[in-house]
Amino acid sequence: MSKHKTPMLDELEKGPWPSFVTEIKRASKSSSMPQMAEDELGQVEKSYRTKKGYWKHGGIVGVLGYGGGVIGRYSSLPDEFPGVAHFHTVRLNQPSGFFYTAEALKMICDIWDKYGSGMTNFHGSTGDLVLLGTTTENLEAIFAEYSSRGWDLGGSGSAMRTPSCCVGQARCEWANINTMDICNTLTQHFQDELHRPSFPYKFKIKISGCACDCVASIARADLSIIGTWKGAIQIDQAEVKKYADGGLDIQKEIVGMCPTECMSFDGGKLKIADADCNRCMHCISKMTKALKPGKERGATILVGSKAPIVVGSLLSWVIVPFIKCDPPYDELKELIGNIIEWWDDNAKPRERIGELIEVKGMRPFLEAIGVDPQPQQVYEPRKDPVFFGSESDFNK
Secondary structure: OOOOOOHHHHHOOOOOOOOHHHHHHHHHHHOOOHHHHHHHHHHHHHHHHHOOOOEEEOOOOOOOOOOOOEEOEEEOOOOOOHHHOEOOEEEEOOOHHHOOOHHHHHHHHHHHHHHOOOEEEOOOOOOOEEEEOOOHHHHHHHHHHHHHOOOOEOOOOOOEOOOEEOOHHHOOOOOOOOHHHHHHHHHHHOHHHHHOOOOOOOEOEEEEOOOOOOOOHHHHOOEEEEEEEEOOOEEOHHHHHHHHHOOOOHHHHOHHHOOOOOEEEOOOOEEEOHHHOOOOOHHHHHOOOOEEOOOEEEEEEEEOOEOOOOOOOEOOEEEEEEEOOOOOOHHHHHHHHHHHHHHHHHOOOOOOHHHHHHHHOHHHHHHHHOOOOOHHHOOOOOOOOOOOOOHHHHOO
């Protein structure tokens, strides 16, 4: 039983869905720091009652040699709620595709019960496994125990954030690239950028095996890597017939839903004008047995999405329509390095790369990263008829 009366939070346990309140109460019984979970309940109850927040960002706290991975958090009411006077968040770098063994999860939770509140978040929106609530004096011990077992801290602050990906070829037949290998390779390659913040602001990389984009990279990542293909979609007309005979209205649900109107169906044979296809995956995801991506696989690179922090939200737009994604991914790593270098050299504090491109324009960005202009890069129709050129444009 909590020492705090929490009638408003108790209401949240009465519905049919799992409640975070129940989980916090459970943590107060299993953790070695039960007062932390109890006082969190008390403070959140007070916030509900007064409609005010009582958490404050704690500035810079962390572990020796790392500038990121720990988010300092303190209560502004330490006398009233001493258990959460310190309530730091620790980010653990998750395995690619979020694959864990039961033994690994038990080990993570046992260490956290020993040094923290026992409360976790699987996973933060960026990807990290988030450990909620510990004290400054416990940070080094936490890091020592996790790192000795092969775990590392994730990214935080003005740094490369922990790359994340969908399960890709491990579980998904639609994956055009090995998302998990790419994610692990980029995580290892950008270790310094992850752990020692020196950027103008955060930089997120997310990798999806196809345009279904199960990690929502196009809405959330500064750099999106989306598996795609070149050439014709592979069609099994016998399977198309089975779908039609089975009751699927191919004309309405497949052809009629194609965003580029590149498909036709005469009642027996499905045709695709592949030159007009934008590889959205709608038809393939609806007719899995009949349609497959083309045989030459690679990725589309998009840049610029973000949530509305300094200015409004942005969706990513295409920078490289197709790039091969074969180990050791040298071309991909070089491209990302060029993108980060231009952004780091030109951005103001707290300016994401999508905002910087809006300010500076696409042309200087493409010139800096060594990518030629292509029609797929058009983000929106022109707002004015003025064209700014240079002498070199007319001397080719």
